[in-house]
Amino acid sequence: MFKINFTMKTGIRLITFLITMIIATGCIRTSKDLNLKIRRKSIEIDNGIVKAIFTPEAKSFSLKFYSIKNGEYILVAESFLPVKPFPPEATQLFNTSINSDCRYLVTEIIDSLFIEKNEKDVIIIGMCGKKGRTSVTERVTLRPEQKYFHISVDAVIKDTPARIDYLLSTFTLNLNHAPFFVHTPGLKFDNEDSKQNRFRLRPAKDQIIGDRAFHAPAVILQEKELFFALVPDLNAINKYAVKSPDARRTLDIPRNIFSVPIEDDKYTMPTGLDLNVQTGITKKPVISFGLMDNIIAHHIRYQRVNDSSMVRTLEHGNLRYEFDLFVSADAPENRGYQQIAAHQWKQYGHEVFMNRPHLALPFEEYFRIVDSITFNPIHSRLEGTFVTSGRNTIIRDIDVPLPGYKDMGS
Numbered sequence: 001m002f003k004i005n006f007t008m009k010t011g012i013r014l015i016t017f018l019i020t021m022i023i024a025t026g027c028i029r030t031s032k033d034l035n036l037k038i039r040r041k042s043i044e045i046d047n048g049i050v051k052a053i054f055t056p057e058a059k060s061f062s063l064k065f066y067s068i069k070n071g072e073y074i075l076v077a078e079s080f081l082p083v084k085p086f087p088p089e090a091t092q093l094f095n096t097s098i099n100s101d102c103r104y105l106v107t108e109i110i111d112s113l114f115i116e117k118n119e120k121d122v123i124i125i126g127m128c129g130k131k132g133r134t135s136v137t138e139r140v141t142l143r144p145e146q147k148y149f150h151i152s153v154d155a156v157i158k159d160t161p162a163r164i165d166y167l168l169s170t171f172t173l174n175l176n177h178a179p180f181f182v183h184t185p186g187l188k189f190d191n192e193d194s195k196q197n198r199f200r201l202r203p204a205k206d207q208i209i210g211d212r213a214f215h216a217p218a219v220i221l222q223e224k225e226l227f228f229a230l231v232p233d234l235n236a237i238n239k240y241a242v243k244s245p246d247a248r249r250t251l252d253i254p255r256n257i258f259s260v261p262i263e264d265d266k267y268t269m270p271t272g273l274d275l276n277v278q279t280g281i282t283k284k285p286v287i288s289f290g291l292m293d294n295i296i297a298h299h300i301r302y303q304r305v306n307d308s309s310m311v312r313t314l315e316h317g318n319l320r321y322e323f324d325l326f327v328s329a330d331a332p333e334n335r336g337y338q339q340i341a342a343h344q345w346k347q348y349g350h351e352v353f354m355n356r357p358h359l360a361l362p363f364e365e366y367f368r369i370v371d372s373i374t375f376n377p378i379h380s381r382l383e384g385t386f387v388t389s390g391r392n393t394i395i396r397d398i399d400v401p402l403p404g405y406k407d408m409g410s
Contacts, residue, residue, distance in 0.1 A: 034120070041056065042054060043113065043115070047146065048068065050327055052125070054125060057081075060107055060129075061079070061127055062079060063079040065078065067327045069329035074329035075174045076226060076228055076328065077173050078174070079106075080282070080288075082096075082281055087280055090279055091279040091281070093274065094170065094286075095306065098306050099165040099308055102166075103165045103168075104155060105168050105170065106169045106290075107170060108131075109129040110127040110136065110138060112127065112128050122142070124141045124142075125139070125140045126138065132159075134157045134158065135156050137155075138152070138169070139153075147327070149324070149325045151322065151325055153320065153322070154319065155167050155320075157317030159317065162317030163311055163312065163314065164269070167321070169289055171287045171325070172286055175221075176283040176284055180222065181221065181222040181336070182275070184218075184219050184220075184275050185214060185273070186210070186300075186302070188207040188208075205276070207302055208273065208292065208304050209274060210294045210296070211232075211271045211272060212270075212300070214237070216348075217273060218232070218344070220337050221275075222331060225330050226328075227329075228287070229337075230289055231324040231326065231343065236320065241268040241269070242269045242315055242319060243265070243268055243269075244268060245267070246313055247270060271292070272304075274286075274288040274289075275287055
């Protein structure tokens with residue numbers, strides 16, 4: 001693993017030295033499928049379809065994602081770093097001065113770059129940094145022939161107990177307005193007090209998309225041929241779940257007769273998605289994903305107030321989440337979402353459907369029961385005082401057929 005640290009004093013000299021060492025050891029390889037290029041002030045990886053460029057900027061990194069179109073790479077998306085000082089009228093989700101010791105915005109923390117793996121079938125570029133006693137590492141993985149990057153984020157919180165408001169990755173689409181096509185796994189709206197009145201609505205500054213809405217989650221954006229999608233890794237959400245004694249506990253709506261029992265020791269720190277097209281910081285749509293709790297509100301809205309009440313305690317401080325980032329500059333107009341549906345079915349849906357862990361009966365039994373009720377005449381024995389042919393029990397049709405038509409059921 002080769003590590004490149006960018007600092008104000010030693011950055012250029014260290015880059016020059018390490019580039020020389022990497023070239024000398026033959027670590028840079030250009031193949032038909034994957035390419036790694038170390039330039040004077042950046043690192044590039046591509047597979048002939050998509051490309052990422054990592055560039056140092058002050059104490060952080062700019063991460064830009066491109067897609068090829070007519071032989072030229074077009075910028076589609078990039079990492080999002082809020083301006084400083086933070087605008088008071090902007091969306092406060094990205095203001096890390098609030099709960100500053102518990103808000104971890106990845107783009108504000110990373111300050112070092114390293115090449116973790118450079119092989120024929122995979123390239124992994126890592127970025128890392130520290131905030132206080134918390135270390136954060138983000139890895140970007142690219143494989144041949146894929147139209148997406150796989151991104152993972154790890155954090156180690158050494159404070160005891162480990163506490164977190166959020167750990168968040170943020171990106172912008174290269175478009176200065178809301179795109180024509182937008183899909184999210186939930187609808188957001190806010191009002192002036194971020195509570196439940198339906199008046200004076202505003203553009204959802206204090207809501208996110210909680211993972212309780214995650215069935216096939218993705219933020220999907222498209223404008224003509226420009227396409228972007230952030231797809232959470234559902235397997236990682238389950239695999240790396242961290243229990244929390246106070247996450248998922250806050251409600252703005254009371255429990256009722258439809259509420260199911262919950263075991264207190266099974267609560268985990270949630271993940272959440274966010275799409276905001278009016279941040280007050282940039283005209284570009286900002287897409288976010290990471291670990292963050294929410295408050296369930298009316299009609300299953302997921303509120304995130306920006307105060308100390310959103311800080312959560314964790315069972316331990318080892319955190320991880322993963323997601324796929326799709327970019328395209330030549331997506332079929334209005335049909336880019338189809339590749340995301342196919343991707344989710346291949347990665348998650350097909351296995352769940354075949355193994356059927358969520359079904360109380362075999363799938364074939366569900367089909368038999370539904371078919372027998374829905375597509376056949378429905379009859380029922382009605383006990384009563386009716387007398388027909390000396391009996392007090394008769395059979396009547398529940399679904400009465402229309403006169404002149406064959407009885408085909410419901």
